Amino acid sequence: MSFVTVAYGVVFYVATVVLVVGVFNKVVQFAxxxxxxxxxxxxxxxxxxxxxxxxxxxVVLFESLFRSDKWLWLFAVMFHAGLLLVLLRHVRxxxxxxxxxxWDLVVLVQPFGLYAAFALxxxxxxxxxxxxxxxxxxxxxxxSDVLLLLLILLIGTSGALMTFVVHTDIxxxxxxxxxxxxxxxxxxxxDAVLLVHLFCVAVLMIVFPFSKLLHAPGxxxxxxxxxxxxxxxxxxxxxxxxxLESDCGS
Amino acid sequence: MAKFEIPVLSEEPAEDVPxxxxxxxxxxxxxxxxxxxxxxxxxxxxxxxxxQEKALGRMGDLLKxxxxxxxxxxxxxxxxxxxxxxxxxxxxxxxxxxxxxxxxLLRSVYRRYFTLxxxxxxxxxxxRDLTQDVLEEWYTYFHQCSQCRRCSVFCPYGIxxxxxSMAARDIMDHIGYGQKYCNxxxxxxxxxxxxxxxxxxxLSNTLSGLExxxxxxxxxxxxxxxxxxxxxxxLVTPSADFFAEPHVDGLIxxxxxxxxxxxxxxxxxxxxxxxxxxxxIGSYEQMHKVSNRIRKAAQDLKVKRxxxxxxxxxxxxxYSFLNTLAGPWDFLDPNYPVPQHIIEFTTDLIRRGGxxxxxxxxAGMVLTLHDSCNVARGARMGDQPGGQFVLPRELIxxxxxxxxxxxxxxxxxxxxxxGGGGGLLTDDLMELRxxxxxxxxxxxxxxxxxxxxxxxxxxxxxxxxxxTKVLPYYDxxxxxxVSIHGLVSKAIRLGTNHx
Numbered sequence: 001m002s003f004v005t006v007a008y009g010v011v012f013y014v015a016t017v018v019l020v021v022g023v024f025n026k027v028v029q030f031a032x033x034x035x036x037x038x039x040x041x042x043x044x045x046x047x048x049x050x051x052x053x054x055x056x057x058x059v060v061l062f063e064s065l066f067r068s069d070k071w072l073w074l075f076a077v078m079f080h081a082g083l084l085l086v087l088l089r090h091v092r093x094x095x096x097x098x099x100x101x102x103w104d105l106v107v108l109v110q111p112f113g114l115y116a117a118f119a120l121x122x123x124x125x126x127x128x129x130x131x132x133x134x135x136x137x138x139x140x141x142x143x144s145d146v147l148l149l150l151l152i153l154l155i156g157t158s159g160a161l162m163t164f165v166v167h168t169d170i171x172x173x174x175x176x177x178x179x180x181x182x183x184x185x186x187x188x189x190x191d192a193v194l195l196v197h198l199f200c201v202a203v204l205m206i207v208f209p210f211s212k213l214l215h216a217p218g219x220x221x222x223x224x225x226x227x228x229x230x231x232x233x234x235x236x237x238x239x240x241x242x243x244l245e246s247d248c249g250s
Numbered sequence: 251m252a253k254f255e256i257p258v259l260s261e262e263p264a265e266d267v268p269x270x271x272x273x274x275x276x277x278x279x280x281x282x283x284x285x286x287x288x289x290x291x292x293x294x295x296x297x298x299x300x301x302q303e304k305a306l307g308r309m310g311d312l313l314k315x316x317x318x319x320x321x322x323x324x325x326x327x328x329x330x331x332x333x334x335x336x337x338x339x340x341x342x343x344x345x346x347x348x349x350x351x352x353x354x355l356l357r358s359v360y361r362r363y364f365t366l367x368x369x370x371x372x373x374x375x376x377x378r379d380l381t382q383d384v385l386e387e388w389y390t391y392f393h394q395c396s397q398c399r400r401c402s403v404f405c406p407y408g409i410x411x412x413x414x415s416m417a418a419r420d421i422m423d424h425i426g427y428g429q430k431y432c433n434x435x436x437x438x439x440x441x442x443x444x445x446x447x448x449x450x451x452x453l454s455n456t457l458s459g460l461e462x463x464x465x466x467x468x469x470x471x472x473x474x475x476x477x478x479x480x481x482x483x484x485l486v487t488p489s490a491d492f493f494a495e496p497h498v499d500g501l502i503x504x505x506x507x508x509x510x511x512x513x514x515x516x517x518x519x520x521x522x523x524x525x526x527x528x529x530x531i532g533s534y535e536q537m538h539k540v541s542n543r544i545r546k547a548a549q550d551l552k553v554k555r556x557x558x559x560x561x562x563x564x565x566x567x568x569y570s571f572l573n574t575l576a577g578p579w580d581f582l583d584p585n586y587p588v589p590q591h592i593i594e595f596t597t598d599l600i601r602r603g604g605x606x607x608x609x610x611x612x613a614g615m616v617l618t619l620h621d622s623c624n625v626a627r628g629a630r631m632g633d634q635p636g637g638q639f640v641l642p643r644e645l646i647x648x649x650x651x652x653x654x655x656x657x658x659x660x661x662x663x664x665x666x667x668x669g670g671g672g673g674l675l676t677d678d679l680m681e682l683r684x685x686x687x688x689x690x691x692x693x694x695x696x697x698x699x700x701x702x703x704x705x706x707x708x709x710x711x712x713x714x715x716x717x718t719k720v721l722p723y724y725d726x727x728x729x730x731x732v733s734i735h736g737l738v739s740k741a742i743r744l745g746t747n748h749x
Contacts, residue, residue, distance in 0.1 A: 026324070033317035036534060038570050039410065041402045042627050043635035043663060058406065068331040068404035076329070080350045135270050137330040139345045140354065142376035144367075145328050160572075211375075215407055217434075218325030223318045224408035229630055231570050233585045235577045240315060244538050 005176070005188045008198060012180060015205035023217060024211025030221040036238035044229040051228040058225055075126040082120030084151075086159065089113025093174045094181065123247040124153045148211065151200055158197035168194045256723050257341055263657040263693040264415070266308035267334045268343035275344040275685075279390045280678045281430040283423075290437035291536060294426030295384045299644025301425040302380050307365055308424040309417070313364065315534075318413040323360045325407045326353060332401035332411070337666045338394050341685035346391045349401035349411040355387055356418050385427065392684055393429060396672035397530065397563075398623035402661055412672070419673075423531055431676040432527045439540050444489035444523035453519050456492050464502060470744040472509040474501075474517070479551050481516035483508065484670040485590070486524045486544055486568070487559025488711035496733050497714055500560050503735025506742050507596050510605050515557070518547035521654035525711065529571075530673030534711040537567065541575040554583040557590045558731060562710030563671065565591060566628030591631050593709065596738060597641045600648055607741040616652045616703045617737070619643060620690065620717070621665035636662070642734055646707055649737040654701040660693040668708075670716030687720045694726070707734045 045051045057063040062080075066073045088109045097103050128149045131141045162168050169189040179186035188194075207213065220226065252414050258265035270373070285295030298304055313320050332349040334340065339347040346352060355377065361368030361377040369636035378384055399414035422428055438447040448456070457474035464472045475481060485508075491501040508515045521543040528537030548556055556579075558568045568589045573579065579588040599605045619642055631637045639662045647653045669686030697703040708714050709730055717731040 001425045030317065030321055030324075033314065033320045035317040035576060036315065039318060039413070040629075041399060041408060041410065041663070042630055042638065046635060058408070062406055064404055064408065065329075065331055065406040068335070068406075072329060072331060134330070136267075136345060136348060137328075138335045140330055140333065140348065140350050141326045142328070142374070144371075144375040147374075167567055207367075210365060212325070212327045215325040215327050218321050219407045221317060221321045222325070222408040223321070224402050224410050229635065231573050232589075237574050238315075241534060241538075241574070244535065 001185055002190070004190050004195065005185060008176075008188050008195075008202075009138055009180060009185050011199070011202045013081060015202040019205040019208055023214075026209055027217050027221075030217065034238035034240060035223045035227070036241045037232045038227050038229075038236050040225050040227040040229055041224040044227065046229050048228050051226050055220060055222075055226050058219060072110065072130070075123045075130070078119040078123030079127060080123075082116040082118070082123055082156075085113045085116030086111060086156070089116070093170075093177055096178075114163060117156055117163065121153060121156040121160060124149055124156060128153070144211065148207070148213070151204055151207075151232055155197060155200045155204065158193050158200070161193050162197065166191070166193055254684070257685055257688045259688065259691060259692045259695060259724065261696070263660055263689065263696055264536070266692075268340065268341070268346040271343035271479045272345060274481050275338075275347065275394060275682065276390060278679060278682045280393050280674070280676055282389070283428040283433040287430055287437060288423075288426060288428055291423070291428075291433055291533075293423045293428055297426045301385070301427070304425045305380060305385070305421050306359075308421045309360065310364070312417050314362075316413070316417065318410065319548065320418050322353070322407075322409040322413060323352060326350060326409055327356065327407075329406065329586055331404050331406060332409075335401050335404050336395075336411075337398070337669060337689045338396070338682065338686045341669070341688035342682070344394075346387070347394055349405075349409075352391055352395055353411055353414045354386070355391055356407060356414050359384060371685070372677060376736070385422075388418050388511050389422060389427060393674065393679070394424070396623070396667045396669065396674055396686065398667035398671055399627040400623065400664070400666065403627065415672075418532070420532035423533065425558045428531065429673065431533050431678070436527050436531070436536055436540065439523055439527075439543070439686065443518075443520050443543065445525050445527070446489045446492075448489060448492060448522065448685070450519035453492060453517070454524055454566070457517065460498070460502060460505070464505070468744055470506075470509065472502075472505050472744070474505050475515060476517050477519050477551065478514070478516035481514040481551060481553055481557045483513055483515035483557050484521075484544075484548050484553040485515050485557050485559060485592075486521060486564075487517070487592075488524045488561040488564060489522060490711040490715060491521075491559055494711075494715065496718070496729070496731055496736050497560075497711055498745050499572040499736030499739055501735075503733065503739035503742070504559060504592050505739070506739055506744060507592070507599065507605065507735070510742060511595075511599050516551060516553070518551060520550070521547035524558050524561045524568070526564060527673060529563055529567055537571065538575045541567065541572055544572070545576040549581065555586045555590060556582065556588055557592055557595055559592050560709040560711065560735060562622035562624035562712060563628070564711075566624040569629035585673040592735065593641050593645055594631050596735070597632075597645050600645070606743040608740070608743055609649060609651050609741060610648045611740045612737055615650045615705050615737075616654060616701065617646050617650045617704045617732075618654050618656050618694065618697050618706050619644040619646060619661070620656075620668065620694075620706050620708045620713055622662050622713050623667045623671060625709060626642030626663050626665045639663075642709055645734055646737060649741040654697050654703055656693040660689065666690045666693070668710075668713040668716040669720060671710075671712050672723055675716055677713050683716060684720050684723045687716070687724075691721065691724045691726070692732075695724070698726075705730055705732050707732050707737060709734050
């Protein structure tokens, strides 16, 4: 087995472990941290179902962003919807037709996923341009903000290149990844574009749990969005706060 | 009049985003608390020697205590959606007054000491050591946030800068670097029972003076009871209502409404304050201690209901936190929400036909409403979401001949802070207060110009004090600001149709 195959195999095992364990840890940390006070941004839904709907609208429609800035909303939707479709399209490199309905869905998404790359890259370029052009956004941009966008743009463009210009040996690639999933190593094609693409993906996976990409799990735990408005009806108290009760007389 | 430049107002509100003016407000900071202000709150008297270690320790504690802080520090993507939403940024152009940049003052230290990349790569991910300069920057800019939550409306992750600045202020208090204004006031509440330090006898004097005034003016014997055991309702109202203008007109209005409703009520000299500055300094413990004065007063006076007067952050603490901080309220009458807002009480009375209002008493007035930030985004009134916008408008419209809303980008949950909230209503921050009022004043001037608006009602003691002081800088008469229940007070017909 070639050095490249072994190296990429190791890198992807490491990246997967870091991503899964890292995000899991963060989610546990978010979930375990108590929320001692009810702080939904009002007006808020009165029920937990309503609050779940609010979070869902935030995740799917970027509702608050829409109220704030229509251009930014458009770029963000292009970028994220593009990313989602591209990722869904990639499921076919890990599954086989035996998966039935799921496979049918993967097949269904292919044509959309194909052109979603342009939305991803186009949206990303606009987001990057905004950081350069608008003075106040430039002010709040740190190097890591630019680097993360560049990384995703590199992934997007290298992927699109392979889809539309310089095709890689996709059969061999699939065998490589299916092999990794069953702990056997199959040779990885070694064309440069593919290697760049995969390396960047692995970097992104490793960086994910330590970076602002945590906004993805974070949005589900945001108390201003996921809490409902029922404080007069139900007493809400955190364990650590309950310990203060004893020193107040009653 | 002023030692600083008054912002130039634009004709069209909410469209004028300033260019960035780095350090434009770096000189603006409130007086630091002295040992005598800190001691009663249990905070160190002055900046402790090992302040860095203590500050980081406290930050670690808060991260374990508040999910909001943890999630908000981790989730920001620096998209800048919030950047042009803060009234202090719009009024000053100082980029550190952009909510995201304000959060980053704390986030940079969080990343440096509490995250792996911050420890490894430092400035690449915007991480900074906690130096004296950083601490000074915290003190400066976390006292340029009025915790109004407008940024949280527009953040795609709901990040609320108020939570961040509360945490920062709590950390600073724990190393002996708190703010004089807030800590001095909280100490007064612990000692005397209200922000102004009005002792029982002074309060009693004031209230009986009001009784005489109302009797003279109306011929009706409207009572202003103090410490009456067995009264139905405990009224908890901001202490400014006891004497400041236009606040006191509101208090007279509450008394007339209670009189007309035929209910017995009382003020407590022990809990003679609705405000709870414990929220401003981000201290759960202080908030808890102040809130429990209300519980004790309610139990001692054996009341059945608690009604709050017009005060913004007080209503947030009351509506959203009181059940948590000082509940359960199982000893009160379960037929009424605890606590209730005076506007809920009055609008309910109107709907039931228990009060007659005569608009002609306010003839010539054209009203608009400043939705107070903490009422708008931190609480509710009535039984539907958004009732906090509906009920005050309904009440004002019942009292005056004409009502006009300001620009929709500046009302309801998009309302701007008055510029003096969040523990910033102090003379040592006058420049900030004047500049922070800019977005609201623009919208007010527009309706004054286009719709002939003569008065702006407010339902918050801080807003009333702030506007009274700040509007004259923009050539608007200080008497433009009125209490909602000041309007009720004039319009109400006493002695008619008791329910």
